[in-house]
Amino acid sequence: MEFAQLERMSLMITMDDIVREGHETLRQRTENVTLPPSDEDQYTLKEMLQFIKNSQDEELAEQYDLRPGVGLAAPQIGLSKRMMAVHFTDANGREYSNGYYNPRIVSHSVEQAYLPGGEGCLSVDRDVPGIVPRHARITVKATTLDGEDVKIRLKGYAACVFQHEIDHLNGVMFYDHINQDDPMTPPEGAVSVD
Ligand SMILES: CNC(=O)c1cccc(C)c1Nc1nc(N2CCN(c3ccccc3Cl)CC2)nc(N2CSC[C@H]2C(=O)NC)n1
Numbered sequence: 001m002e003f004a005q006l007e008r009m010s011l012m013i014t015m016d017d018i019v020r021e022g023h024e025t026l027r028q029r030t031e032n033v034t035l036p037p038s039d040e041d042q043y044t045l046k047e048m049l050q051f052i053k054n055s056q057d058e059e060l061a062e063q064y065d066l067r068p069g070v071g072l073a074a075p076q077i078g079l080s081k082r083m084m085a086v087h088f089t090d091a092n093g094r095e096y097s098n099g100y101y102n103p104r105i106v107s108h109s110v111e112q113a114y115l116p117g118g119e120g121c122l123s124v125d126r127d128v129p130g131i132v133p134r135h136a137r138i139t140v141k142a143t144t145l146d147g148e149d150v151k152i153r154l155k156g157y158a159a160c161v162f163q164h165e166i167d168h169l170n171g172v173m174f175y176d177h178i179n180q181d182d183p184m185t186p187p188e189g190a191v192s193v194d
């Protein structure tokens with residue numbers, strides 16, 4: 001077995017490591033990660049990014065029964081730490097593939113946006129229909145997996161994904177944002193994201 005495959009094997013996060021609704025870490029505020037990150041935190045964040053990539057690989061997802069996702073936050077593997085990983089390409093072909101320590105939204109638009117199909121979550125084993133209102137544009141400050149301090153401006157699908165994962169770091173689930181009285185009606189002025 002070649003090294004890359006061995007590396008995937010030994011480090012591998014599977015769905016068994018993903019905690020589901022009801023697990024306390026999903027409702028906790030996470031602690032900042034002490035920087036520079038420990039070897040253990042680096043190892044974990046790399047595993048999280050690899051899991052998201054694996055989950056989108058048809059063969060690996062099939063072989064290891066992985067549910068596809070584009071983002072994962074540390075509380076979802078039972079770790080109450082401010083770390084998240086994303087891997088996706090947005091509608092404009094811009095690629096996002098990285099792990100982040102201590103991400104925080106430093107500014108956001110008044111305008112709201114939402115994914116027309118609603119949102120899903122690897123820690124939620126049920127379909128929760130409804131519009132999830134998000135900030136249409138956000139600016140995020142964080143430290144990347146490689147230890148670089150970055151300031152990222154996000155809009156559209158990328159803004160929604162980052163907000164969903166940063167919510168996890170604050171103990172917030174996507175359905176907390178759904179208007180219970182009128183779940184399918186987008187808020188006034190909110191724009192649909194494709
Ligand atoms: C209930 N209706 C819906 O879910 C929903 C319904 C329609 C459209 C959207 C857009 C919806 N919404 C939604 N679709 C996704 N995926 C689309 C499919 N994709 C994927 C699937 C297969 C291979 C590779 C990949 Cl990439 C994986 C990601 N992901 C999220 N979320 C919310 S933000 C974090 C992100 C996440 O990773 N969730 C696990 N929401």
Ligand code: NI
Binds near residue numbers: 120121122123164168
């Ligand atoms: Ni989630």
